[in-house]
Amino acid sequence: MVLFNTVYLNDALVALPADGHVVTDDQVAHLSPALLDHINIYGSLTLDVERELSRTGHRPLRHPETVRQPSRTTV
Numbered sequence: 001m002v003l004f005n006t007v008y009l010n011d012a013l014v015a016l017p018a019d020g021h022v023v024t025d026d027q028v029a030h031l032s033p034a035l036l037d038h039i040n041i042y043g044s045l046t047l048d049v050e051r052e053l054s055r056t057g058h059r060p061l062r063h064p065e066t067v068r069q070p071s072r073t074t075v
Helices: 002-018 025-029 049-054
Strands: none
Touching: none
């Protein structure tokens, strides 16, 4: 997971400024490929194995405007 996260963090850090988003050194300092909060290790994953194996290059990045923010609930 750390390797996967490292690759895609790098892709995002290249793509975001190219799309006009400002990424500061302070923001980058808070990134870590070892953070796994976004991964549900108890869930299940459904994917098309043939399509994934035939993929060339990296998966496309999601654009910040289309990323759904997790709902926050207070107790």
